[in-house]
Amino acid sequence: MASRLLNFRAALVLGAVLLGSSPALAEAVLHRGNAGEPQTLDQAHTSINIEEFILKDLYEGLTIYDAAGKIIPGAAETWDLSDDGLTYTFKLRADAKWSDGSPVTAEDFVFSYQRVEDPKTAAGYANILYPIKNAEKVNKGEMKPEELGIKAIDEKTVEITLERPTPFFLELLAHQTALPVSKASVEKNGTDFVKPGVMVSNGAFKLVSHVPNDNLVVEKNPNYWDAANVKLDKVVFYPIDDQAASVRRFEAKEMDLVYNFSADQIDRLRGAYGDQVHVAPALATYYYVFDTRQEPYSDVRVRRALSMAVDRDFLAKEIYSGAQIPAYSMVPPGIDTYGDPSKADFADMSQLDREDKAIELMKEAGYGDGGKPLKIEIRYNTNPNHERVATAVADMWKNTFKADVSLVNLDVSSHYAYLQEGGKFNVARAGWSADYADAENFLALNLSSNKTFNYGHYENPEYDALMQKSYDERDPVARSKVMHEAEAMLMRDQPVAPFMTSADLWLVSGRVKGWSDNAANQHLSRFLSLSE
Incomplete structure (x- = not known):
């Protein structure tokens, strides 16, 4: 009897051990x-x-x-x-x-x-x-x-x-x-x-x-x-802005999800991990913003010239390996209620023609080669892709205008805190992902009343009036038309220079x-x- 009881207890213990180690009961x-x-x-x-x-x-x-x-x-x-x-x-x-x-x-x-x-x-x-x-x-x-x-x-x-x-x-x-x-x-x-x-x-x-x-x-x-x-049962978030480190941890199976990785790794990662690599088109715009409170960025000719000299095709294809699309509008394509966005008037020009026009505008403004020295500081948030974009843009401005360009980077939180708190700058990298699928979400960023996200402090009463008209318009078609007019004005003035329509990069x-x-x-x- 004692022997049977001992065996029974042993079986219970063994069963508990096996049950505890069951994958079905492991913490997720x-x-x-x-x-x-x-x-x-x-x-x-x-x-x-x-x-x-x-x-x-x-x-x-x-x-x-x-x-x-x-x-x-x-x-x-x-x-x-x-x-x-x-x-x-x-x-x-x-x-x-x-x-x-x-x-x-x-x-x-x-x-x-x-x-x-x-x-x-x-x-x-x-x-x-x-x-x-x-x-x-x-x-x-x-x-x-x-x-x-x-x-x-x-x-x-x-x-x-x-x-x-x-x-x-x-x-x-x-x-x-x-x-x-x-x-x-x-x-x-x-x-x-x-x-x-x-x-x-x-x-x-x-x-x-x-x-x-x-x-x-x-x-x-x-x-x-x-x-x-x-x-x-539990989710552990790792705040790693070092993209290479994130990828290494994914490859070591220490992380299940990685948000944002260096785009130049897409081909290699796809070769190794196939459909675990996700490149998802997004309602998002990658852009540079000019601080319009100070010279020379208060001059629309300077802003337009700097924007025109940027080869968006190079940025999208060479730096982002096709994971982004060249952009000439603040509003990305894909918003059903808006249709095709209003592009900058130089969107259909060849890059060589854009550069020629940019040089003319810059000379007219009195800056660059033969004029006042053009000294530009580009601010961006720490990220290999953003660093490569900033380096490429700096080279474009140096080659086109003989500009003296320097780069400054901060972690993502500090970078945006600086911009949102009104810190002065020359040119800064920014990105905007739609909070909701409506063109207003992108166009409202540059309202003079938007003290948080109008990083460049753009002020244009006509633009503000058009946006106000869009808020009062009940007819969807008429509302879209008014917002297109506002975007055309924004792209004419270039307080922001859209470079690319973004994609979200995930490793899953x-x-x-x-x-x-x-x-x-x-x-x-x-x-x-x-x-x-």
Whole structure:
């Protein structure tokens, strides 16, 4: 009898060991390369996609993007729109909870949106919610936050009133700026609400730890309304802006996803990893911006000449190995409601003719060979591709104008913080990925009222007036026409010089399931799973 009992216990122990080692029960951990350290995890101050990728795993807005990049219900299960297109009524999910188990309420969204528009918050992306009634006036301090056009009808019903019908409003609500915060947590913890161990979130994951410039770890949120369908137990984000290091870690199977890698590696990586290499056309523009506050960049002739002298075909083909497309418009192609964008008037000229015209313009402005010395500093965020572009552009300007060109680079967070805070510069690299599929998202960057993203401080009352007219226009065809006029003006003045329409470069391990390339570049971890 004792012998049988001993054998039975031994069998139990052996079974437990085997069960514990079963792949089916192993912790599912996704390792994501994230291309840089986030400036913030406060949605009111977020501005770049490496922050967005993390925040959208932690929080869920009224609407979200699915794996294919399409808008679907998020924290709101349903919504209705009034006949005049001005009032949305959102019904929150009855089982929507914060990670501490408390219910997500309509008041949380009211608090969150008022917080974004409150000028005391100084949210850089406050304009995303400007379609909401009184939002711009609140943000400028002309009205109180309580006068924002959002209210809680009851605990689970949010009513939002708009200034004017906005066809892309549901997409705006999926933006990271529109992610909610827990009113109770922010009121209790102040700015510390973003810290590990303190943060209360309503998304598929919750924040566990964050070691700056090393890793950020989130784990499955058991209180998430759809937790049963979340296949990952944990996601580790690695803020590596060294692209070669990211690729090495992918090749060593230390990372499952790598966002952005050196384009000159595309052929080699495709040869080695086949369809694990993803080059996805995006609604994104790679451009240089001129600081129009100072000479000679305040002179449209100088800006046009510098822009014309840049050989976009060389940049796209030689530096990006065909992973990008030469661009002569701020708005990328592919926006259904806009059609073909308005290109610069030199788009159809040969590069040699452009250079000849550029030399004429520069001489007319009194700069370059035979005129005032042209000394240019190009700023860019640290990245091998951006360095190669800057080096190539510098050579083009040296050869065409005998310019003295120098390069300065900063990490991505510092680079954009410098531009957004109004730091002075000569020429700076920038990129813009669509927050929503509408031309306005690109054209609004250069409004004189856009204090955050109008890096070059371009001011043109005619341009501002055209954009305002587009906001007031209800007819989609007429609205598109007005925006084309505005873009033509922007491309005439060249405060920004678009170089390329971008593609998103990803390395996706074969063990990652549920991945779908999409122009919106939306890849929430809740839709992904792993196979061994």
